[in-house]
Amino acid sequence: MVADPAIKKLSSMPFPAIVGQDDLKQVLLLAAAHDDLSGAVITGEKGTAKSTAVRALVDLLPEQQAVADCPYGCAPDDPASQCEDCRARDRDDLTVETRQVPLVTLPLGATRDRVVGTLSVEDAMAGDAEFDPGLLAAANRGILYVDEINLLDDHLVDVLLDAAASGVNTVERDGISVSHPAEFTLIGTMNPEEGDLRPQLRDRFDLQATVTGCQDLADRVDIIDRALAEGDDETVATEYGDAVADLRESLRVARESIDSVSLPTEFKQSIAELCTEAGVDGHRADIATARAAIASAALDGRPKVIESDVQAAARYTLPHRLKSQPFEEPPDPEELLDDHFDDEDTGGEDDAESTDDSDVDESGDAEGADSADENEEAGGSDDGNNSTRDDEAADNGGRDTDSEGSDENNQSKDPAPSGADSGSDSGQADTSERGGDSDDGDDPGSTESDDETEGTPLVPGQQRAGVGDATAPDIDDTVDEADSGENSGSPGQRSHQQQAGGRGTRVRTEPATGEAPVDAAASVRTAASRGHNRVETDDLQQSVRECEQAASIVFAVDASASMTPAMETAKGVVLELLRDAYEQRDEVAFVAFGGDDAEVLLPPTRSVSLAARHLKSLPTGDRTPLPAGLSTAATVLDDADSSLGVAVIITDGRANVADGSPTQATRRAAEQLAGVATAVVVVAAGTAGRGLIPTIVEVAGAETVPLSKLSPQVVTTAVAQAQQAGDAGPSQPES
Template sequence: MPDRRETAVRHVHYPFTAVVGHDDLKLALILNAVSPRSGGVLVRGEKGTAKSTIVRALAALLPPVAVVAGCRFSCDPAAPDPDCPDGPHDTEGPHTLVRPARLAELPVGASEDRLAGSLDLERALTEGVKAFDPGLLAAAHRGVLYVDEVNLLHDHLVDLLLDAAALGVCYVERDTVSVRHAARFLLVGTMNPEEGELRPQLLDRFGLTVEVVASRDPAERAEVIRRRLAFEDDPEGFTRRWRKDEEALAARIAEARAGLGRVVLPDAALHVIATVCAGFGVDGMRADLVTAHAAVAHAAWRGGTRVTGDDIRQAARLALPHRRRRDPFDAPGLDENELDELLRDAASALEEEPDLDPDPDTGSGPSGEGPDAEPGSPADGSHDGTHDDTHDGARDDAHDGARDGAASPGPARAQDDEPRQGPEPDQEARDAGTGPAPRDEAAPAPGRPTPPAGEPYRVRALTVPGLGAGAPGRRSRARTTHGRVAGARAPSGRLGSPHLTATLRAAAPYQRERGRTGPGLIVRPGDLREAVREGREGNLVLFVVDASGSMAARRRMGAVKGAVLSLLLDAYQRRDKVGLVTFRGAGAELVLPPTSSVEAGAARLRELPTGGRTPLAAGLRRAARVVRAERLRDPARRPLLVVVTDGRATAGTDADVRRAASTLKDVAAVVVDCETGPVRLGLATRLAALLGGEAVGLDHLAAGGLRDLVRERRKVA
């Protein structure tokens, strides 16, 4: 069939083979390039580790694709999609276009319309026809769909694209449009775990995952800088120097794709895969299927014809780590010694089945590559190390100060000093009405050994009163870009989500006046209406935790940590940002700057030292400064203050506490009362009144009455 080549100026990307190191990431991407049935790749790592650079470079290695000329859905001329919205296609004659595989990028702020496609509103309003405007899933068909910062995408968008990746089909049922089109692509997502995790259910939908970190070897880091500077000085010249390696790797990927159908997966290998997945206790069967597909792809990549034990090992290393999370605060990981033991046990049970021996003709390196790997490929050590993603450095630097305030390796040390007062009696003795004489705890000496946190439990929903307009989430009511349609309005600026019915109603009465004589509808700018949607927003949940001597008793602090851990778990599920302020000894400190990574909050909580005096006013002042800073950085996100204390203040005066509380009067607040014992002073209740919030007993945090207490609050942020 005749064809013609597409010629276009393409942006010069950093070469894949020039990236130093990251062997596991290279291997995972290559396995998906060989077999997209491996399920995509999730790349986790700190900023500046070449995540975006290496993903963008992958598209250049994929074989060119032949498409039907003029088809917006990239149909294959040899087997056009019978359901293609642009079909049926006439494949006779010069209607074939050969073009490079595309890389479609899904930005964080994309809408569902942009991802899946929707009604072509312009044609509907001006021509009176129902036409479909395809989205990014159509553009990515037979190419790569890259989602940077996938953990910051709204959950419904992640669900939509993962469903399309799993089925290979995109279904659109909206705005009077009913469309089905093919959507088979290599899905790659990148994320910085400091900015928040994906839910375990969504993690499981990615086939493979890789952790990337920057090298600590000065020689490797120097090589990264050397290559990056050379690329920035002369991108085209640098790319030419690596062209031979790029072409060799692309040829090897094409050869592996062609040989994929010849790879045999014996029953013994299936038994080993099932044994390994069962041994690690993963949920469901997706892990087994992904491991099998990745093992087959690895066998084809190394040039083998049968899946071996090493193929299974390499596939399991990439397919299982993120599926072992049982708790949202667990970090993905895999014990390779345990993996080797399971592989040995499975092989022993099969009496050393010969099908699982390494292929003697191809050999096996650290990643399963044969000895004859092309230069520049992951098998060739001459171009390996770690590469700093300088290409994306400007973007990362710009985001550092404006985005989630991810936690630094150690807590902030700035403190509010309070005047030293008299001694504080032993709290447990005071609660019981007996015990030793009071002792001086004014000195902020090293904290006592940290008691373990109690088991987390399900807490009632804490919400901010009123109607906000913050980031999409699941906590408080808000005007959002997603959710149910609550009405329509004339746009105050740029048109957001159009409300088609309301627009048509606004234009309909004026058609005769406007001289309409044929089909279609004459619409003026003043007729346009946008949808007003009501959903849920994520909030800034700022925990202010009393870690002083009055809270230091092991039993009580364990319960307090269990309560805060439960609230952190709730914040994780509701897609909030969280921050953690603690006060003890001489002042208060911001242990966790506001971030979407509740895992960091849980880690800081577990390490929290206790002891010393109770500078309550300092804790409130520190919280007020954090709230002010976050309002400047993220003004649409409303704060919710959760103060965990028994209400005692042994450093500073009552006037100090009142002044500090007055700076937080416009912030929705809940005080978790940790006072115990037969005699209670009600200090936490008085603090809640000063803050304009409600006091909730620690033992009532999971009780049904808490929701009613929160709803009765009349304070509007």
Template sequence: MERSTKQRRVLYPFAALAGQEELQLGLLLHAVNPRLGGILIRGEKGTAKSTAVRGLAEMLPDIQAVAGCPYHCDPEDKSKACADCRSDEGEWQTFAMPVPVIDIPVSATEDRVVGSLDFEQAIKAGRRAFLPGLLGEANRGIIYIDEINLLDDHIVDVLLDAAGSGLNVVEREGISITHPTEFILVGTMNPEEGDLRPQLLDRFALCVEVAGLTDREARVEIIKRREAFESDPAAFRQEWQPEQDKLRAKVVAARKLLPAVAVPDKRYEMISRLCTEAYAAGHRADIMLVRAAAALAAWRGHQAITGEDVLDIAPLVLAHRRREPPEDAETPQQQQQEQPEPPEDQSDELEQQDNPPPPPPGNQQQEEQQQDNKDDKEDNDNNQEASSSAEVVFAIGKPFAIKRITMDKDRQARRGSGRRSRTKTDSSVGRYVKSTCHRERDDLAIDATIRAAAPFQRSRKSNGMAVVIETSDIREKVREKRIGNFMLFVVDASGSMGAKQRMIETKGAILSLLQDAYQKRDRVGMVAFKGDHAEVLLPPTNSVEMAQKCLVELPVGGKTPLAAGLVKAQKVIRQHLQRSPHMRPIVVILSDGKANVAMADGKPLAEAHRVAENMREEFDIKYIVVDTEQKGLLSFGKAQELAVRLGAEYCTIDQLKVDGLVDIVRGALA
């Protein structure tokens, strides 16, 4: 019923779209060559992404399919038919059908996507039968996923496997099924909501960036067309029907021409050069660019791919594959501008100046002198910080991609949505991991229920049923899903953070973490400590924009009340857990670990360590200490000691970066 309802939906004519020529071209090229490889549409809200995809269905010619086959196998290609069609020795009955366009919602379950045991057949007939899922329905058609970047990871893994192999292999609930899954993957997404996994991103042949129009006349035309469609859809579609027919006829002609389109050798070389200059990973970019250029040539009526065809389609193929050049890569201009190397004796002298030789081993007096200098430097830093009461607002450093931050999976079922931590859930949405006999909701585990009832069938009255199930046999599914967390930032805003513009880099790290929190659907809060107290700059909120505003306006100056900052964070966490006990906190402390102001009598640093140890014992929370101290010849290691007291994960700002983490791993392996 759901599918027929979608087919009766009155669609906005594809030809009536205004100002999205690049998007229309990318979709039409897939109509010309359905095996092109899929298209990803990235853009802001309200730019006709979904409207264009749904309108594409009317541009596709009907396909011939085997009658009675749930996967509508191709009668002209028996090698790609399902097992039932191959085993049929008679003559196939065929029929014409529209190309299936299957929507996969973000909330889709794994059972619905891959298929599952037909429970009705199992109970009534006592036989194991497979109920095809959305992958089976989408064979030889289109899979459309709106907001594909929000899809659960385990569903993405299933799609990747099916798209790569062209087969859906189901081994579950006592059944073993393999059926063909050849489909065009069309996804839309808003980049502000987070990016895709690289493995899935590379599967798309084309990527189109769409944006709202800025031309006033074009925007007025869009409004007029939309109002005309909504007031009388039938009349509006009739008005645009000639243009629709022209596009459909052009698609049919291009399909016939496509097999005859030639690819000259010089075009192969041109394509290889473009992909190399874009630093595209692997060879899929080259292959996709050849296919896309051939489809564009056929669309334009060319007998062979021209250089213009390649250059026009290359931005769509390379938009999501283009990478930054490696650090050691040099352009010809850079090579010409290189300065001659200094003579050997001069370079040796410069190297000695930059890197003074270490003291000889066993020199006890020199080692003690270095330790005294280190202690004196720390005292000077603290004194400078204590005397620096002027507040300065530093700019925000450049954000960067951070390594993945997750919580350990816990046994408590939690509510909410998000993309960070995996947890048990009491909803019917999530990955089915096991079954339970405790009944709390109507989420039936068919396989486990039948297995529980099977040993007692001989002693039960069948009453015409192949399998008799009693109440004690019923099992429910235990599911897992990803949810967001509460991320509390505890920021050192004392005067020492202004040394060597340390706060610029720290703000860049916080902005990077905030962007990650937005993509993972986390709630965020911010506590800052400086002078003689700590304050809550931002109570727990879903608005990352407010957090960024607080970050921009955050001043630096005064002493370092580290203990006060930790106590304030402890209070915020307690209040949060009382209001939202299902959302687990992640506390990110950005500091050099120093302290020179105590809340009571005693040494400031010892007091801060006592508070940290209490926080570690009181809460089941993930703590991360980001060391803001710039490493040099003299490093105090105070932040690392704080991490030990908290039981926290310790890292520097460089180690927080994805690239920095890779360098650490490489160094360890070397």
């Protein structure tokens, strides 16, 4: 079999030429085989052929028929999915073309107008109010690819959630109201250490694969050879032409036979049991696993799903949905699958025979998992995530709240950590709503403590000490909010700052006031919508932009031996803050000062997993270099690219290590901190007026909070107060 030269190649690197990355390639093939699989997220290192594989996948997909003059590429034989214009025309009047499946890349810096579409400036200048389709229109019936999707602005994430939930893009702005089909397979790539995905978006991906660079030297040499030969089309076609043609044919057959592949009832039950054991939210995981198992069978040319299909599918549908507590290793998907399928007493070699002999009504399974979906949600298909929660997401503009309210229920499902009883002090009960997590180092069976210990070096004068459970303390309901640093009303809530002109994401336009540059395109569109032949003064518009207002929060914690409880509390608060960091794009850092100097244990990050790894074991020392802690916190904030900087200093006010007088050194360091921090919070681990705490408060203009009342709300309230006060510069000392 040879490759068809008439098919235009999108990628110069053929799919079979990609070395290794079997999980990546299998996930993409599953998504390509079953249109009801909503998409895939690929996590891992840069430079591991993620983008190359996506582009090469499109070359394998069968070409599709589309209405030639339709901007949305509607299918000529499917009126239900067509736009209004195509439905209004007779089938015989439609000009049909054969095209390659579209692959549309959504850049991180794209504007909302570019994504959803807007009024055409060119037509507006001619006096016509015509809609100019955006990237969602171009991606209809194709693939929408987002690199570094975890860094995508929230307003664009909301757009994707809306379109994914309904399969329709609705635009109502600039005097136009348009709805058009926007059904696409969403594929995203990300490096998890750069930040987490919003839970609502993560749950929309039916499939997930993790990729790493090849470590085998022979494979790495092979990668070099293939990259060097990439530009030689003739050599590539000769070497991989047959393999590409075979894959293309296999994918075509799989897509055509997907509806006839049956999923026996026993495997539906197995999928439901597996997802229940995994403790995943909702039913999307169940449905995705069923569809992926059907796609796996279709790709292998089998008319019926066998156990190995279910097991393979679950490897890609469950890992990104599994939940773990801070400072715990995430559940091992392979261990979960092994435990589940070992209990079912079904052998790999007997799968086909056992399913052939099973007493199953195949006529009821001919549609695979789709029949199960119809019981949950009547009427047409959407993005492949048919559950009761989909309707709720659509009603809420695609903004789920999957991450909230589920942790409390999970505690009844998740077993207590093995070291929970032995690793914590008797006087420190677990009071966190989310459940405390014992330091794994207390678990006799743990093999991680040595590795984690090596990951945090000690400075002279320090010793290693475990800090036990990392939990933010509960705040007594009777505590006066003013004492805890919280505002009445809505403590901790932050608003996005909108302003005319400047930098940021364009969210809307308004009549020009002369305070900002005129938005020419919006002005022309306004004039056209009013029927003006030329732009009048009252047509002039200016852009209103929304500033990101992300915060950098630095914890500087006294690491002397007597401050172990304070470090314990601070670590818990850091994890609580990072759980919600994706909402505001905040970054959190951790500085420990003990012994002779201060050390940045956690560089600014939004990653919960990275924080858990770096803060698993914290150093302690016998002396207190308070000035070094303040100075290091100031340096971290100064280096951070953030408009809001908050320093949280946890200390008992003692300082016995300094260059010269500890009091004068502390005052100088506090002045340095005041010069870069938007807000400073001093958490008193003893009496608030003790030691050098009053000096820091006076010089840095800080707020004082008792250690017993430290919580994530105290920190977020400090950020919100600084933002609401319009304090875009450094904090000023009190007079």
